[in-house]
Amino acid sequence: MRKLSELAKAIRPLSTRAVLPCLLFCAALIFGIKAIHGAGTAGADDPPRDEASVRKAYADKMRPLYAFPFAKDRIALPGNAAVEGGDFLEPTAFPDAKYCGHCHQEAYHQWRQSLHANSFRTPFYRTSVNILMRTKGIEFARHCDSCHNPVGILAGALNKTYPFDRSFDRDGLTCMTCHSIQSVQTKLGNGSFVMGVPAVLVDEKGNRIPGIAPDAEILAHLDRHSKAVMQDFLHKPEFCAACHKANLPPMLNDYKWIRAFTAYDEWQGSKFSQQNPLTFYSADYTPCQGCHMKREAITLPDYGAKQGTLMSHRWPAGNTAVPFYYGFDEQLQKTVDFLESGNYLNVDIFALKSVSDNTMAAPLGSVPVSIKPDELVEAYVVVQNKNIGHSLIPEVRDLYEAWVKFTVKDASGAMVYESGFLKLDGLIDPSAHSFTNRPVDVLGDFVDNHKVWTIHSVAYDNTVQAGRSALVRYQFRIPKDLTGPITITAAVDYRHLRQSYLNNVLGKDHPAYPVIELASRSRTFNIGDNPTSSPLPTDNQDWMRWNNVGIGYLDEQQYEEAMKAFEQVIHLHPDYKDGYINKAIVYIEWEKYDEARAPLETALKLHPDDARALYYLALVERRQRHSEAEVADLEKVVAQYPYSRDARRELGISYYQQHRSDDAMQQFKALQQIDPDDLAAHYNLAVLYRRVGMKKQATDEAAQYTMKRIDPGAPTYSLEFLRMHPEMNRESSPWHVHMDRPQPAVAGQP
Known part of the structure; x- marks a missing residue:
């Protein structure tokens, strides 16, 4: 009998509607009951597996081997993952992703290169988790793996003694982990979901049938298949919150409760949730899935598609490191396209101020401006978090890098002033304005390698919340002998991951990881008088430009300047x-x-x-x-x-x-x-x-x-770190100016 791939070639001229039933029929002929059982452990003549007995036998074997150092019968602590019935769930209860891929080829193809599919195995994740296990014990890694490897958690694999195969590790979050969840505890995070025993069908009464089923039976009862694997909350942001919200509990850090990250809370506080009346701008309701699971045209057959489109199972976001590391070129390009779409940030070179006479030309383009040789000027750059439903940067801010790259060049392209460049060793210029944070431990040292259990304080956090704006100032001198024009460019660049962390994980000889420009704006000025100019299509209207700079002033506690900015908004838009x-x-x-x-x-x-x-x-x-x-x-x-x-x-x-x-x-x-x-x-x-x-x-x-509540002693840890890192001490100030004077030497830049 020919292989399935050969049969597929033979019927290639048929339409997709005709090909799929043929493929499924051939699959049933070739693989028989083995295909039905996924793992291939049952023969064609074997009786159906008694799922309840298998689970009980597995749980009975695991229970006496499992350590419960935090609370009796809480499998996942310090994480929050749980399963219906509260007992262990054998990993073979989860049909593997290839089984689902019989009918959902497009979803499987997208998933395989996604971060979800690789959530457990990547060296970027394993580095910090392995340190945790070596330092405190494997039981503490349940905090992380409740989200990164729920099959392993519920199987009891996060234990000193685990006598079974762990091949499930390679798949991270499979199809049936998300599609077996029966409820979520949105407000907890740290994997706060309740897993049902995986099932791909329900019976006539709506009861879940554990295990897998023949493809033909699923196709004959698509409504019952949908009831088994689809829950209404899968389309809601509360589902994402189960993992995209995290805290560090005292049982993990032997210290106190600390908020780690909460992309869900940030979304709820944004204009896109329509649940918060205090946002600076309004927008149509958009859940997490509205950005990260947009429908796209399918290229492979998929029974879940509607009118030739499928909700993306790539979950494009900011992770360029994983597809770059594994050579997933398609996923990498989709991620780069997502980041470079220009939809999310607005960069505005808003004003130039003469330092000598304290006069300001603003907003640039709408007012004339005069520039003199040998003049000391300040440029005001406004970065608006315009259409992101969470902060810039969200989640693990200590590992991501986003910063302002600011340049001033003469007509020949020679650099007059630069901030935010990459040094030869790949590290960011220490004077750069970076949208990140720096957690520190009890000694005031930077918490490197994402050792979150050692965090006692955060020295500074320059992230920009959804709908808000950051005002960044640059001071430089116009060359004395300059006669031609100068061009000022401000861009927000992004890299996943932080260079020093990449070095820790891969060594210093690794290839350069992608740097993506999220948004930029340039303006060119002649020496002497410059008239007004027409805006670009991507520029905000002047009233919004004033509004954004006002928000930046407000966040910097510059109240008089903020007041003047908002008065301009009222003048232009009464x-x-x-x-x-x-x-x-x-x-x-x-x-x-x-x-x-x-x-x-x-x-x-x-x-x-x-x-x-x-x-x-x-x-x-x-x-x-x-x-x-x-x-x-x-x-x-x-x-x-x-x-x-x-x-x-x-x-x-x-x-x-x-x-x-x-x-x-x-x-x-x-x-x-x-x-x-x-x-x-x-x-x-x-x-x-x-x-x-x-x-x-x-x-x-x-x-x-x-x-x-915040530890009263926490600021002491931060002050010690800032004392040792003057370049970051400047960044921690509510407002500061980046100058073209030489920066102090930085030893051991984190």
Whole structure:
């Protein structure tokens, strides 16, 4: 009998609709029951496997071998992965991805090169996890592998004694790990899902049938197949939150609870969730899948496709290192295309300021500017996180690199000034403005190799949250003898991973890993007077340019400059209600509450009952002791945005101050349903519970508050690190200027 591949060639002229049934029929003929059982352990005449008996026998063997150092019968601690029934699940219960690929060829092809498929085996992951296992023990790696290798976790493989084959490691997150999950605990993260026993079919009553089934039976009951492998939450961001949210618990670090990352919370706080009224801009609802699983045309047959398209199972994002390392050229190119699409950031060379007379030309292009030889000037660059649903950089910020590459060149291309270049050894210029962070340990040393269990503090964090903007200043001198034009270019470059980490993992002789330009802008100026110029199609309108620089000033605590910027927004766009609200926000942060009322009232005249304006007006009412108005405003906000953390928190505080204990408790409990880690909720509930005699609940909330609040000694660790790294000390300042003077020597740059 010919092989399946030969048969496929023989029927190639047929249409896709005709080819698929032929392929599936041939597969059944060739592989028989072996194909049905995936692993090939059963023969054609063997009876069906009793899945319940197999699982019980496996669990009975594993239970006495397994170490439970943290809590009895909690398989995954310090991670949160769980399985229905709470017992061990043999790895052969998961049909491998090739089995699913019989019918889902396109999804399998995309998945194989994705980061999900390679989540466990890459040297970039294994390096830090192996250090953890050597340092503390394999049991502690359950924290990481709850997401990176759930099959291994639920099989009990993360144990000193594991007597079975671990070939499942090579596949990381397979089709049936995601498609067997029955529920998620969105608010926990660290692999907070409940896995069902894998099944590809349900019976007539909707009960899951463990194990695999013949392809022909699946095709005959596609509705029952869909019920087995598809859950509504697979299309929702809450599903992604099970792993794209993480913390470092005390059982891992022997210290205290520390937030690691939370792309989900950042998304929920962004304009794309439509759950937060306080964002600077608005947008249509877009879940995680809207960016990372966009539909694309299929190139291989796939029964899951609709009208020739399939939701991407590549999950393109920022990981260029894994496809580069394995030579997955297609995945790498798709990732590069995703990053270079120009949809996510806006870079604006906003202003030039003469240092000598403190005059500023802004916004550039819309106003004339004069440049003199030998003049010391400052360039203002605004980087807007325009269309990313989370921060720049998200998640493991200590490993990713994104920075501003800023150059000034004369007409011949000679460099006048440069910041953010790559040195010969591949490390970034230490004067670069980098969108990253630097975690430190108890000695104030940089936590290298992603040894997260040693983190005690974060020395600085220059990431830009969704919808916000960073203002970066550069100071340089125009050459005395310059006669021709100069060109200023600002770009945001990105590399995965940090060069020093690549060196740690691969040695210093590895090839250069890709550096991707996410966005850029150039402007050319002549010596002397320069008239106005037309904007590019990618430029923001002037009112938005002023708005973005105002946001940058606000985040840098430069309140007077922020106020002037938002006044320009109002001047250019007088019917834009958020211009008035932004002006009020400056007054509030400046603690000028009385002045904040007028612009908020103007915004409410433009848009009555606007939730953003009402929220900030409530803060003004509180300071002016108008308690009833304060509560009324916040109640309107909560009614419009029930998932607003800020509104729930402030309304709870308002009720608390009015001695409405029951109402306050209701708000803080609702806040904990949104964010169980909110410190205000823990603190206030501890007080309120104690007042009404609920001592145990009060003690529990007080313990949570104590565990999750910032360690008062943590800034000491950061200060020691910053003292040893003056170039990063400058970056940790709310605002600073990158100058063309020589930078201090840096030893052991992290």
